[in-house]
Amino acid sequence: MTGNDNSRAAHDILDWVLSFLEDNEGYRVWPDMVPGQIYRAQPDRAPLSGKSLDTVFDEFKTGILPGITHWNHPGFAAYFNSSATLPSVMAEAVSAAVNTNTMLWKSSPAGTEIEQKTLDWLQKMLGLTGFTGITYDGGSASSFHALAAMRENFLGPEYRKAGLFGLTGDHPVIYLTEQTHNSIHKALITLGFGTDSFQYVRVNDDFSMDTLNLCELIASDKRSGRQPACVVATLGSTSCTALDPVDDIAKICREEGVWLHVDAAHGGSAAVLPEVREKFDGWEKADSIVVNPHKWLFIPLELSVLFVREPGVLKNAFHFSAEYLKTKQDGRIESYMDYGIPLGRRFRCLKLWFSLNYHGIDFYRRKIEQHLSLARLVYDALDRSEDFEIMAPQPLSTTCFRALPGSGEDADSFNERLMDAINGTGRFFISHTRLNNRFVLRHVVSGVKVTEKHIQGFLSLLMEIKQHMDN
Structure with a gap:
């Protein structure tokens, strides 16, 4: 051509x-x-x-x-939606065109400093202070690096020399719940924490962590010679957006000298609304926090942010230089290659910079406030219906529900068939989870184009298919 x-x-x-x-x-x-x-x-x-x-x-x-599968479609209501607006999509093209590598300040001065400044903006938007932000491709990678920093903090400098096999006397314990994201388990196993180190804390009726049981488990583990290392709290669990009582958990962690990691990959963006922020009380006391702008800030994949209280600990976990990477600027400004596994780093923060400048903070507040209101329409309609039951509280914009079969059919299989029938129409797409060992349907409102028309369309389709299945 x-x-x-x-x-x-x-x-x-x-x-x-x-x-x-x-x-x-x-x-x-x-x-x-x-x-x-x-x-x-x-x-x-x-x-x-x-x-x-x-x-x-x-x-x-x-x-x-x-x-x-069209995640940008207003009928997409599965998982946690990742939809994008025009400025962020254009920024992707610009980033690919300049094709800069933000591994070192020298390799991309603007890429390094715009990432620092943009994540400062984001931190203030969410009501946080005192953290250092670093971007990774997704929440799984962000949590992996946070937990690597936790391991560095727990094992100390001797670990870098002796490795895990040289430190057999330590018996660390990581406190999770049934709602903890599976990426946490994968990261811990990769980092050398076997499944024997996992301690599952009981959850309350709203699926949040039971802090009384957390205290009991910590005390029991200490008596048996095990060493509490980390509590993983969640703000917006994947199954049902459960919100752990982070303020109480933070107090326990501080008293016990335990690392607190907060997984707010989806829910964290809602803190842009001051009236929602009180639900996140205590997350400012965490050692590490994960927030994914590509989930609820309308940024295309991939963009996750890890906020760390002590960036030096994270750097200690990953810094390993080579002659060909040394520059005259070393020590004067940070290089992001020192804060993770990747050497090559896309200028991924450009799309967040574009979007924040184009939309402004008020846009995100309006959109998330709208999503919370639309989600309430779904919750209230199903709660009123005699054909459905609500399976979990709705602290954010996810509705967990299931249909009550009109016949004697097993409820789990009926709801799976109902989900497949809805998705098979091509008009909407929902997903499922299990709560209290029951098959549960999930409807999530977080797409940038979703309106009340789409909510009413989904509810009408749901009722129509359910009635047809009953008959």
Whole structure:
């Protein structure tokens, strides 16, 4: 292709992106696909000769787009939604174009300093002070690095020399609940904490951590010669957005000298609303906090933020330099390569900088406030209905519920069939969890385009399919 052809094709792609972001309701939320269908439709080998840009994009639209689950769709109500607005999408293109690597200050002065400044902004938006922020690709990676810092703090400097196998006398205990995200378990196992170190704290009726039981377990573990190392609290659990009593947990951790990690990957963004922030009392006392702007601040994947109280501990866990990475600026300004496994780092914070500048804080407050109100419509409608039961409180914007079968059918299988039927329409997409060992449906309001029209549409479809299944 000539330069003019490429320019025309690039503008056509941009026009498609703009149109898609403006209105994508013509697409099925969840594709009508079977496993392997997209894979088998692709050629066995990459093309020997290249194709034009418009041809490649046409092949995307015909061969890949039909297999996309549309997280940006207003009918997407599963998991925790990750939707994006125009400025953040444009920032992704700009970031890819400049293609800078933020591993060192020298390798990207602007990338390093904009990340520092933007995360300072975010911290203030959420009502926090005194933390240092670092970005990673997702909440799993952020929690992994937070827990690596916890391990460094627990084991001390001797660990770097002796390793885990040289420190067999330590018996650390990590306190979790049934609501703790599975990425925490994976991170701990990877970091050398076997499952024997996991201590599960009882939950209350609202699925929050029972602090009385936490105290009992800590005391029991200390009596048996085990060493309490960390409590993982959650603000907005994945199953039902349970909120742990972080202020009480923080007091216990301070008294016991235990690291407090707060997983607020989804829920943390809601702290942009001052009236919601009181639900997060105590998180400012944590040693580490994870918040994902790509969940509820309308930033495209991937952008997670780890806030740490003592960045030096995190740096001690990962710093290992090499001659080819030394610069004259060392010691005068931080290099993000020292705070994690990755050396190569995208300029991922640019999309948050674009978005905060374009939208302003009030936009996020209005949107999240709207989401909380819309979620309440779902909760109240199902709570009033004789055909459904609410399965958990609704502290944020997730409704956990299930249908009551009109026949003698097993409730778990009935609700699974109901979920599949809703998703099969292509109009909405919901997911499930298990609470008290029962199959529970989840409806989440966090997409940037969701309105009351979509809420009423979902409720009507839900009632219609449920009635049809009963009959």
